[in-house]
Amino acid sequence: MQFCSQCGGRVTLLVPEGDSLPRHVCQACGTIHYQNPKLVVGCLAEWREQILLCRRSIDPRYGLWTLPAGFMENGESTSQAALRETLEEACARVELGPAFCLINVPHINQVHLFYRARLLDTRFAAGAETLETALFSEDALPWHELAFQSVTMCLRAYFADRLSGRFTFHEDSIVRAPRAANGRPRD
């Protein structure tokens, strides 16, 4: 961030009075521009013991498999976001179940939230950001071709709960060392 979105003035990174963290503050109009984590919301949708996955047609992770999910929009609820993303990415209509799995991804300022859901029919199809959609049973799941660690964690939690016969709400974090300026992981 270089400029103020309100007045177009230059912003400076400084700790405002009474605050404890550096913020982008406009030198002209004084507006403080806060930056906060984003929610990524999606569905783990079942159809007769199988799970709906989407193969990504966009970067990052082009060609790898994911649960239908995406950035929550202003003006909607988390459950509305989950339904919308499932429709957009997999053209799939679901009955939403409970929130199932929350994964923090602090090194990229994201929180991922997945709902359990039940497909209403099998008329799903690839959306604009998807190469193909398919149902997978647990033993056929492409574990080594999953796009995101949060998807792997959510699916593992789901199959563990299903085996135990009791679904609970899960929370976890992905902890990764920040990368140095040369792109290599720090020690």
Next chain:
Amino acid sequence: MQFCSQCGGRVTLLVPEGDSLPRHVCQACGTIHYQNPKLVVGCLAEWREQILLCRRSIDPRYGLWTLPAGFMENGESTSQAALRETLEEACARVELGPAFCLINVPHINQVHLFYRARLLDTRFAAGAETLETALFSEDALPWHELAFQSVTMCLRAYFADRLSGRFTFHEDSIVRAPRAANGRPRD
């Protein structure tokens, strides 16, 4: 938003190609500025059947009671945010329990998330945004002086679960008609 935070150029509200919602797009450099909901995270901290509340020393809702909570920061997890806000607002140290209650507040583009927690000691005190802190039993709770509807909903869910002897994860939404430009609720 009037100006591009990257280059200082003018932004226009339009639906980018392949998108379905209007975004602020820079007419000079083409950057698309997405705006997304923010997470507010806090604690429902117990001490021997009592709950810790904070009386707000800032607007909005100056003088009313709330659970310690605030905007999640970049680079932290939801549980780290809950611990930090509880320390900042109530100078209280807690042992965090599970995520307990998620309340969508779509008309102000927020998602509120409260954890259950256990106070480690009673050496709490008013932080910078708090007039006073106090412990309340269920029958002494200032129900008519609570600052936010999400706090009321979380506390109601907590006491209902405590009565039933079984705590589960709760999710709800606050649905409010958008206000017209004159500040009055729409029909």
